[in-house]
Amino acid sequence: MHRLSGLDASFLYLETPTQLNNVCGVILLDPSTMSGGYSFEKLKANLVRRTRGVPAFRRRLHHVPLELDHPVWVDDPDFDIDHHLHRIGCPAPCGDPELAEVCAHIAGQPLDRTRPLWEMWVIEGLSSGKVAVMTKMHHATVDGVSGANLIEHLCSLEPDEAPAASSSVPTRVTAPNDVELVVRALVNLAKRPWGIAKLLGPAAEVVPQWVRRAREGRAMPAPFTAPRTSFNGTITGHRSVAFGEFRLDDVKEVKRALGGTVNDVVLAVCSGALRHYLEGRRELPQSPLVAMVPVSVHQRSERDDGSNKVTGMFARLPTDVSDPVERLRVITADNTHAKEHMHAIDADMLQDWAQFAAPRTFGLAVRVYSALRMPERHPPVYNLVVSNVPGPPVPLYFLGAQIDALYPLGPIFHGAGLNVTVMSNAGRLNVGLIGCRELMPAAAIAGLAQEMPRAMDELLTAARKTARTAAQKSTAKKSTAKKSTAKKSTAKKSTAKKPTAKTVTRKSATRGQ
Secondary structure (H helix, E strand, O other), X not given: OEEOOHHHHHHHHOOOOOOOOEEEEEEEEEHXXXXXXXXXXXXXXXXXXXXXXXXXXXXXXXXXXXXOXXXXXXXXXXXXXXXXXXXXXXXXXXXXXXXXXXXXXXXXXXXXXXXXXXEEEEEEEEOOOOEEEEEEEEOOOXXXXXXXXXXXXXXXXXXXXXXXXXXXXXXXXXXXXXXXXXHHHHHHHHHHHHHHHHHHHHHHHHHHHHHHHHHOOOOOOXXXXXXXXXXXXXXXXXXXXXXXXXXXXXXXXXXXXXXXXXXXXXXXXXXXXXXXXXXXXXXOOOOOEEEEEEEEOOOOOOOOOOOXXXXXXXXXXXXXXXXXXXXXXXXXXXXXXXXXXXXXXXXXXXXXXXXXXXXXXXXXXXXXXXXXOHHHOOOOOOOEEEEEEOOOOOOOEEOOEXXXXXXXXXXXXXXXXXXXXXXXXXXXXXXXXXXXXXXOOHHHHHHHXXXXXXXXXXXXXXXXXXXXXXXXXXXXXXXXXXXXXHHHHHHHHHHHHOOOXXXXXXHXXXXXX
């Protein structure tokens, strides 16, 4: 039995029928690599074998009586793979738009909380001959990093390689009795005042730090300072989805020539794409957009409980800047300050405060906030979520089929109806875009996805021009230095050969003798 951390549980409490907190992904597979050819039954058998030894795939929620404490994880005694693995066909001809439509519909459906909180949808009939697998996992079970690690249990470096997960059945965790849960909950409730008092000191120190950094121009953008766009509003349960892709080598080439980090370049690409998108719709704000960028603290966290180890960083997306090089320069400078600001705050602060999340209060607050359409009544907290998740650096095989692409799809929230998530995959960056259909219809989000390569090309062209200029200057400098050295050498030789007055006098005297 494992109690959910407060942050894990918060994703349950903040969920409504319109605000689903699922982490999704679309895996595009080449079925020709499967030994003996592809069949759904073979893929299903592989999935059963590889999930058998991974507890996260077989656990479900067990609630504490009267919701006195966060739920606990227990094994599902009635676990059945058929409740989680589904097979559908994409209507012909099934290209990217049709696949995106199917995935958008799946993304808008809630998970059954009486069972383990994950699903896989095998989508066949793609015109490319490939097979797509859409995964859905609740955010209470995974964040971006832990979700990617969990999927790796289903992957291998070779088609027929043994599964990464153990084939043995783990020790079962049965549901505890209600008396035990209530006693533990009461003990935790009794400790809450002390826990809150312990956190007040570090939290109070954050405020003057924020104020000081803001005065010095070194702070993250403040919430509620984002301009309003068409995708900032109250969301519905309908989703729209699109896919994009560009090369990791291109991103690194831009980084080498223009500076910054890979994440800075990714944000610059998103910024450029959003600028073109909003400009085309004649709604480009005069001030920069603000993105919420989830940041993993798995390496910094001192807590060993919970699946979600993440914090958030506000980042400016300078869509008001027309020059792509200047956009990247602004992002690099801002992100340097934002990272310094973020690292000055305890990595576990968000997780520690989330321990006091109240299920009834949180759930009621979100429903009231949505019903009153409050996101339209105040400036947006932020405009969108932009996430960059590290993926496999080498080609992988998912249940025996080679992975051609991994398109991640994160959740969207009231007030920010767009999520752009980027995942690296064997030298490419796959981009998954998901939005609220009423705020970003299918054609609109597809248009934004098409702007991604354009924004990347702008940066790449500028980077290559900068690299050529630098190379020409370097060549000219070397040539000038070489000529200067040659002149000095010639002058030295000339000086050595020319007779001095003393030499001439001495020679004359010698001849006279």
